[in-house]
Amino acid sequence: MSTETQSAGKTTVCTKNKEVDGYSKLAIGRKIDEENRIYSKNSSIYIKEHTKSNEKSKDGRVFDRAHACLFCGKLFTNIQVHLEKHTDERIKDLKEAKRKANIANYKEKPYLLREVKRLQNLLRAEGDHVHNLKVMENNSDELLVARRRKGTFDAHEYGPCPQCLEWIRLRDNYAKHRDTCSSKNGCATSVANVQQYIFEKRVSPEASIELKKEVFPSMMQDDITRIAMEDRLILEVGEYHFSSNFANKIKRKNYTSYRMRLAARLLTLLRKELNMPNASYLDLIKGEYFSAFVKCSIEACGVTDDEELKYPSTALKLGFDVSRLAGAKSCYGITNRKDELRNEADDFTKLVEKLWKVHVKKRAATLLEERQFNKKTELPLPDDVAKLAKYLVDSLKSLKLTADPAVFQRVVVLTEARLLLYNRRRPGELEAIRLSTYRKRSQGVDETDLNLRAELTKMEKTLLETQELLEIRGKCGKKVPVLLPLEVKDAMNYLADPIVRDKCGIQRDNPYIFANTRHLSVRAGNALNLVKYEIDLRRPDRILATNLRKHTATISQVMGLDDQQLKWLQRHMGHTERVHLQHYRATSGLIERIDIAKLMLLQEKNMVGRFAGLRLEDITFEVKRIPWTIEEVEEVKVYFKEYLEGTTQKKCPGMKECLHAIQNSKLKGTILQRRSWETLKKKVSHMMHAKK
Structure with missing residues (x-):
């Protein structure tokens, strides 16, 4: 039967699969005995079984590997000799490479010979690839693969390397093949797997x-x-x-x-x-x-x-x-x-x-x-935050910025962690900072901005002189600011230097300032996690990006920010007022136990009118403590004798017993009636513990 083979935009017709004396004869008379074929599952596709020795050969070597010509589609066991018969431009390049290798000196010759071998492999692999596509389409004939095997064979496990087009078992062998791939451009295993699925129309x-x-x-x-x-x-x-x-x-x-x-x-x-x-x-x-x-x-x-x-x-x-x-x-x-x-x-x-x-x-x-x-919301400890900030600042100042991959990686980690801690940004926002964005940063203040403040304090002037400003894309497309403190300036310039990036193995088309050796950026969250365990912190597990943002939102309550200042903070954090209040701001125990407690006491003591018009932080009143008298103590000993002598199984009197004692005091007109039942219960408890 006659089949068509596509190559380089042309279609070459060759005769295949003619049955001659029980053999399947290919275009060049290639005979494969049926017992030497390994068929794919539920398919007429096969490979020739791998054999290690040949008794008919003088040195025992087997010359039975065939390859398809990219230009005519025929199969040959010595494909390199056949390829030079064609006049394609790529063959001319191959011949020129051979010529240079033949006349080169002994130092250059090994490199040039490797280049010749690489070009030959690319042409051979592409020819096999075109042949294999036709085999997969027709679901029959011999599949030309890089490494043949014994035993079972499944054609669907094989596919072309996305770079050199050599057919291999992608899932098992691509990692090894990548080290010897003839193409100069490599790719990830996952890309190769997807390429395989596409070729198989899965x-x-x-x-x-x-x-x-x-x-x-x-x-x-x-x-x-x-x-x-x-x-x-x-x-x-x-x-x-x-x-x-x-x-x-x-x-x-x-x-x-x-x-x-x-x-x-x-x-x-x-x-x-x-x-x-x-x-x-x-x-x-x-x-x-x-x-x-x-x-x-x-x-x-x-x-x-x-x-x-x-x-x-x-x-x-x-x-x-x-x-x-x-x-x-x-x-x-x-x-x-x-x-x-x-x-x-x-x-x-x-x-x-x-x-x-x-x-x-x-x-x-x-x-x-x-x-x-x-x-339970556990915010970072303030001492831990201060200690980590000092460590990051000192590390950045002491680091020698040499063009070394290890140094580059260290600078990325320290700078990302410092900006995350200083700005309380989301990690993903810092990771996405591009070189182009950094080069457009705001390095000074124009007169319009200066006119917004009548007079700057010394601290405000220092902040303006030492900090730069980046504006990046935040969540939901919002423009959010990133402040660059003085200690990261040299580090950021180092990371953006194209010469340094080249020497440190960063891809030239990597657009991110915190780049890794691939085409992506180093994760800011991982950088913070790495650095926080380098020093002795009390609770390093609490120092997380989200916890730091919650910490900022929570302390803003204690600072008593007005509405406009709160809006500035929300803009810097990159979220709305609703998100700020519902998801980030945790309830401060200090505020709850002081300011809110004041409000509760004012209501309970009927003192609201006395402090009307004042802010909670300005309200203060004396809390008088009434000492226990000898008469009260003696009265307690009478009413709670069984508790104090240990003749009851109960550990402490309850509300009912305390109220009963207070009621008896009222009837007798004694002094114990002025105490609340809670205070009375605590006094009995203290007296019981004192006896032990």
């Missing part, structure tokens, strides 16, 4: 370029991810979340990946619950399966031994995404003129709107509120 064609390029490589490569990449409606949910977080270039892939995998987990549970192993969301979003969605959503949250949801927020997230899945199915039905699908989705949406809140949302939301209420 990724839905509806997936956008952004999902394929950015989101899929960041996902854990397992069955959940494969389901997420195959299901049409999950991809729609992924597109929604990617677009919603488009401006957040660092984290958008993580947010999208999480929501897609969550939807895929739910689909896995639904398939198991309904015994429909190959069902998609298009098949399952129907009114008759709504109860299964409810049950599986609860199951996806995990259930504790007390029959409580382990992760209730998962149920809330699923509620939103289930509605989006139904909406995506409805849109698919409309665009493809399939009224049945649209009606199924619309009916399902009505059930979600009416019943989801009752069966899922209310349970999860109530549990979240309860846990939030019971959660």
Whole structure:
């Protein structure tokens, strides 16, 4: 039979698979005995079994590896000799490289020979790649792979290296192959896995370029991810979340990946619950399966031994995404003129709107509120914060800024931790600072700003002279400020220096000032966690980015900021007044036990009119302590004799006994009646302890 092989924009027709004497004869007469073939599962694709020795050869070596020509599509065992017969520009480059290697001196020759070998490997691998694509499409013929094996063989485990196009077992061998890859540009294993899925058409064609390029490589490569990449409606949910977080270039892939995998987990549970192993969301979003969605959503949250949801927020997230899945199915039905699908989705949406809140949302939301209420807020200790700040300042001042990768990494960690502690910013906001943003920073103050203040104090002038200002993108697209104190100026200039970055192995196209050796930035939260354990703090576990923000919001209560000053603080922190009050500001025990206690006492003592018009902090009144007299003590000994002598099993008198004693004192006209029952109880308790 005749097949077509595509290469370099051309199609070469070659005769293959002609049966001759029981053998499958390829274009060049390549014979592969049936017993030497290893077939893929449920396929006519095979590889030639690997053999280590050849009895017919003088030195025992086996020359049975064939490669496909990139330009004519034929198979040859000595492909490099054949390639030089073609006149393509790339062959001319190869010949020129060979010529230079032949006339080079002994120092340059090894390098040039390696370059020749690299060019040969790239041409050979690309020819094999074109051949293998045709084999996978036809589901028959020999697959040309880099490393043949004995035993079982699964064609779907193989795919091309995204850089050099050599066909390997991506999941098992890509990490090793990357070290010897003929291409000069490497990539992550996850990228190679996604490339494999695309070539095998296991990724839905509806997936956008952004999902394929950015989101899929960041996902854990397992069955959940494969389901997420195959299901049409999950991809729609992924597109929604990617677009919603488009401006957040660092984290958008993580947010999208999480929501897609969550939807895929739910689909896995639904398939198991309904015994429909190959069902998609298009098949399952129907009114008759709504109860299964409810049950599986609860199951996806995990259930504790007390029959409580382990992760209730998962149920809330699923509620939103289930509605989006139904909406995506409805849109698919409309665009493809399939009224049945649209009606199924619309009916399902009505059930979600009416019943989801009752069966899922209310349970999860109530549990979240309860846990939030019971959660103990532990703010950082002020001494720890001061000690850490001093350590960071001293470390930055003493560091020698040499162009060394280890020094660069250390400067990144110290600077990020210092800015996080000083500005109380969210870690993700600092990580996203770009070189271009840093170069546009505000380094001085214009006359308009100076005119806003009639006269500056000495401290204010010092702050203006020593600090610079960055404005970066905060949460929800808000512009938020970052103050650069004096001690980080040299460090920031060092991190932004292109010569230093080059010498320290930072990619030239890495746009972030706190860059790592890949194309991303170092995490600010990790930097803070690393530094805080380098010194002896009392409670380093409390020094977290969110806790620092809560600390700032809480002490603002004690400072007594007016409305305008509070707005300045909220703008710097990058959140609204509602978020400031509800989520960040913790109740101060000092305020509760002093100012609020004053208000309670004023009401109890009927002294409100006396202090009308005064602020709580200006109110003061004497608290007189009345000493116990000998007569009172003797009276206590009479009424509570059994407690003091230990003839009762009770540890301390209760309210009933104390009130009874006070009532008897009133009847007899003695002095004990002036005491409250709480004071009387404490006195008895103290007398009992004194006797022990």
